[in-house]
Amino acid sequence: MELRLYDTLSRDKRTFVPLDANNVRMYVCGPTVYDFAHIGNARPVIVFDVLFRLLRHAYGEAHVKYVRNITDVDDKINDRAARDFPGLPLNEAIRKVTEQTGKQFHADVDALGALRPSVEPRATEHIVEMREIIERLIRGGFAYAAEDHVLFSPQAMNAANDRLPRYGALSNRSLDEMVAGARVDVAPYKKGNTDFVLWKPSKPGEPSWPSPAGIKAEGRPGWHIECSAMAWKHLGEHFDIHGGGIDLVFPHHENEVAQTCCAFHQERMANYWMHNGFLQVESEKMSKSLGNFITIHELLKDWPGEVLRLNMLKTHYRSPIDWTMKSLEESAKTLDDWYRTAADVAPASPAASVVEPLLDDLNTPLAIAALHGLRGDAAALSGSLRLLGFLSETAAQWEGRKQQASGVDAGEVERLLAERTAARARKDFRESDRIRDLLAAMGVAIKDSKDGTTWEVSR
Secondary structure, eight states: OOOEEEETTTTEEEEOOOSOTTSEEEEEOOOBOSSOOBHHHHHHHHHHHHHHHHHHHHHOGGGEEEEEOBBOOOHHHHHHHHHHOTTSOHHHHHHHHHHHHHHHHHHHHHHTTOOOOSBOOBGGGGHHHHHHHHHHHHHTTSEEEETTEEEEOHHHHHHOOSSOOOTTTTTTOOHHHHHHHSOOOOOTTOSSTTOEEEEEEOOTTSOOBOOSTTOOSOEEEOHHHHHHHHHHHHHOSSEEEEEEEGGGIIIIIHHHHHHHHHHHTOSOSEEEEEEEOOEEETTEEOOTTTTOOOBHHHHHTTSOHHHHHHHHHTSOTTSOEEEOHHHHHHHHHHHHHHHHHHTTSOOOSOOHHHHHHHHBTOOHHHHHHHHHTTTTOHHHHHHHHHHTTOOOSOHHHHHHHHHHHHTOOHHHHHHHHHHHHHHHHTTOHHHHHHHHHHHHHTTEEEEEETTEEEEEEOO
């Protein structure tokens, strides 16, 4: 079965045909490292990790290149650095913040079972490429310098007699709609309302680099140019897949397309644009003002990362997701069962019943449903779960983690179970029930069968 992916630009599901089957290339917008990543940030990490795994399964590990950037120059980073390290020069404080938050991000996404990307470029390491793209855009008449800024002109792009795409095609908006629906930065040096910044002057103490376009004052890049430069450096002028959250379609991805296509005279930047949907918490928009702003780090204190991963994948990536405690509990129980059944079994090839839904635009809900049908084939279940990024531990390690998190003393549980078994043997059912209730109060669920009594930590 062929791989089909929904393309935001063409607005339909298309058969995936790589530009080069020996070098399949994907770029995904990564984090701005100024604080702990929230659970909404985890969604693209998990979604595109599944796609990365699927592409490696289909084309071979050596033939897939996945780039996910880190934005390490941003106003929010500057603010955090000034707040946390007021006694240090700002550049030194920024370096401390980005080193710390970068490590936090890696620890969190590693716990989610996400593979590291093939390349993880930092914006500040690609200033040369940003300047080169900006100079190309100025020479082509698509950008101009004004008052130490360099700005891109969407009007110039749409007026060009070239193979270029229309500015606004990705987000399906006209220039008039963009002006009417956006908070337009008013500046006297802008030639058009929709013009956006490629380069801007740095304030005193902020990170700065020599400016392009003959500007004497040092400055720093705008946000959008960063991803165009990093994608060009590591994947080329034209590549296969570009991904990110639905909130990035406009203006970020729209502006990336404009910059890259105009700089290199390309009809497309990426052949397939993929975007995951929004995330809510208990049916409400996640926000600090509502008190439901949840970081990955906080959730990992209470739940194994694979529980968060499964909970995310139960909803199709393009659909909105409602993050609830009930769903987390159900995901944990499902993983408990999978670990008991398949964690210690040598994996077979992933089952076709699981792979086929994934090939249909990453239909993870249908793939997960198929996993439940593999309980009678533990080897196929093991291989299929590993394809999806699960079963990183042995069954004993998984159970031990649960016990440790809950504070349950396994030795004490075994002692009480032995007493209960003895009580049942002498038909002292009152004592047997008392011990069962005591174990339940400790957070331990027991199950009696013809083979004996088993127990597990309740969620």
